[in-house]
Amino acid sequence: MESTCNTIIRGEDSTSSASENEDRISALPDHLLLKILECLYTPTAVQTGVLSTRWRHLPHQLSNLQINAEYFPGTLVDQIMTDYTDVISRFLSPPPCGCHRIIRILQLCFYLADPYLSSIAHAVGDALKIGVPEYLEFAATGHVACPSEAELVLFRQRFMSFFHAWPGPFSLLTKLTLRSLSFEDSDIPNILNTCNKLKLLSLRSCQMGQDPVLKIDAPCSELIGLELIDFGCAQVELISAPKLLELVYDSWCGENPPVYFRYVPQLVNLYFASPALSWHTPFTLSECLSGNRNLSMLHLNFRTQMIWIEPEDSRQLTPIFSKLRDAHLYNIFAECDLNWTMFILEGAPSLENFYLSRRSCELSKTEDSAEKTNVLWEPSKDSRYLNLKLLVMNGFKEEDKVMNYVRLVMVRAVVLKRIELCDEDPCKCSANNHEPPRFLVDEASKQRIREQLTHGSSSSADIIIG
Structure with missing residues (x-):
């Protein structure tokens, strides 16, 4: 659509006669033209305003603005941020006289580079004079691929100066994403207290500086989603986050458990993903x-390394998992027994x-990786999985331990409706990236597996193999 739209506009403006200079798209009413512009990347939408007098006023009426510095051409940060601040200043300035403009969604992704942060704040301030967006997002990142410790501290200083100088826009934020910062112990509490409308907080490749523990005690916070990706700290303690619905913690280097949940009564979705380290x-x-009673979806990704969950008796788990509906266990190393997963x-x-994923290749092994050991667990002899309806296994192999595991689930899950068994995804690691996809395509083999699984079983579950 973008190339067609620009071609038509350029062609009509340069070749049509005065009587024919209204092309079919330009003849559309404003509200339809705005729909077209909102399908384009924002800087491209800006350009349409200079291509035709018919379109000149339209960029100032866009209600959905997504402007990302990473997509601006250039190799120097100063060049990129100069162009970036010029674009947002023009976009967020008051519209021409007579134009009606409401910004519903405003997403700004920018580098933590001086002196451009103040220009961004002024532009956002101009936009807020017109009206408060329904959704306001800042994504601030350092502009160094692998920042040093000193650069992490520098980016933190720049952001916090920006944050303290312009509390108005931050008080209206819906989502905040920060990358490559080294926080002091009071920074996150200050951010949550000032950003009192914040619903989503994402901290990526950040770390705690002096105090290695991230403590979140925000009883009045609106926060519903917290994302920690490669976050460097000893531990996370959620003291009070009464509205938090989802926590994503991907890759930690501190001690286990990575998080302690104190008062997080509404948590429904938990995603833990990390390779296990030697300590x-x-x-x-x-x-x-402990104390959670509303969890309904659980994701555990072991990255083909040591299993960092210890099976435990159902009497400890049932109060916590009483409302759990979906459980996903990803990237269990292929040599590991599967019976331990039945504790869930x-x-x-x-x-x-119930979703299981097995892998035979190494996804993230380093010199600090923990030694992989088999996990032994004996399922209770009289347990029944009374509500389990779907079992999905990716990485299925016709091996005794795998076949016995599936048969055992079929016996225990009395209302099981469907079993999906998929061969392992093609390996994407560098050592095997030429390996062709492997699928169980032989219909006779599939039928043989079905017969082996159902032999002596009363289960009526459909078995899908592919």
Whole structure:
């Protein structure tokens, strides 16, 4: 659409006669032209205003603005940020006389470079004079690929100066993403107290500086989503986050458990993903989730390394997992036994969907990786999974331990409706990136597997193999 739109506009403006200079698109009413512009990348939409007098006023009426410094051409940060601040100043300035303009969504992604932060703040201030957006997002990042410790501190100083100098825009933020900062212990509490409308906070490749523990005590916060990606700290303590619905913690280097949940009564979705490191010891879910009663979706990604969850008795888990509906266990190393995963089935009486993923290749092994050991667990002899309806296994192999595992689930899950068994995804690691995809395509083999799984079983579950 973008190339067609620009071609038509350029062609009509340069070749049409005065009587024919209205092309079909330009003849459309404003509200339809705005729909077209909102499908374009924002700087491209800006350009349409200089291509035709018919379109000149339209960029100032866009209600959805997404402006990302990473997409601006150039290799020097000064060049990129000069162009970036020029664009947002023109976009966010008051519209020409007679134009009606409401910004519903405003997303700004920019580098933490001086002296451009004040220009961004002034432009956002101009936009706020017209009206408060329904959704306001800042994504601030350092402009160095692998920043040093000193650069992490510098980016933090720049951001916090920006933050303290312009509390007005921050008080209206919906989402804040920060990358490559080294925080002091009071920074996150100050951010949450000032950004009192903040619903989503994402901290990527950041770290705690002096105090290695991230403590979030925000009883009045509107925060519903917290994302920690490669976040460097010893531990996270969620003291009070009464409206938090989702936590994503991807890759930690501190001690286990990575998070302690104190008062997080509304948490429904938890995603833990990390390779185990040599100083990690397995932890129990009840140890860190104590007090939670509303969890409905659980994601655990082991990155083909040591299993960092310790199986535990259902009596400890059932109060926490009483509302759990979906459980996803990703990237279990292929040599590991699977019976230990049944402790989740035993401790989650409402579980309906269970997803397992096995991998035979190394996804993230380093010299600090923990030694992989088999996890042994004996499922209770009389347990029944009364609500389980779907079992999905990616990385299925016709091996005794895998076949026995599936048969055992079929026996225990009395209302199981469907089983999906998929061969392992093609390996994407450098050592095997020429390996062709492997699929169970032989229909006779599929039928043989089905017969082996159902032999002596009363289960009526459909078995899908592919």
